[in-house]
Amino acid sequence: DVKVTQSSRYLVKRTGEKVFLECVQDMDHENMFWYRQDPGLGLRLIYFSYDVKMKEKGDIPEGYSVSREKKERFSLILESASTNQTSMYLCASSLKGQLNTEAFFGQGTRLTVV
């Protein structure tokens, strides 16, 4: 059974804290993505990675960074958490060069910044 696993289901952090959201996939996928989901705004792409140590900014990268040191793991980092980063964060992965195959998602991390 294919799996994308996010490290936490729920997380509460204080303003100014450094926050790490981890995502691990076991399908040997090259592509990995981080999205945030907010009511009325759908899934918005923060960052994505197409290979180890390779990354590209998505549509809303401000306030975030990412790390991909191993193929199976893609981390989203909030350098200094702010209340406007309270959201649901979803990780996804897909095969590179296979546009006719779907992406697979983690279960989401609901982050609250207080």
Added chain:
Amino acid sequence: ILNVEQSPQSLHVQEGDSTNFTCSFPSSNFYALHWYRWETAKSPEALFVMTLNGDEKKKGRISATLNTKEGYSYLYIKGSQPEDSATYLCAFISLSNFGNEKLTFGTGTRLTIIP
């Protein structure tokens, strides 16, 4: 930022009725379009992957069509059941300025089936 739109934003449908909703996307540089179903407390799961203009896909009571020339896809649900209640997302697959694959999602259609 690519413009991928879905309508309506939400929909209430009586059990047994049929329904449909729309995803519109850029008609240029098309690579693929995906449909996902996202049930509460679960991960989004793929329904259809569509790559060719005129594609029609079917899975049980759910089907989808694709028009890449005009930039839209329809999702149809026949004889709605309570288990169809979910948010339905479309994702437009494109290449970034650096040639890497990215998925841009619409805002979703939240479907509620009324028993």
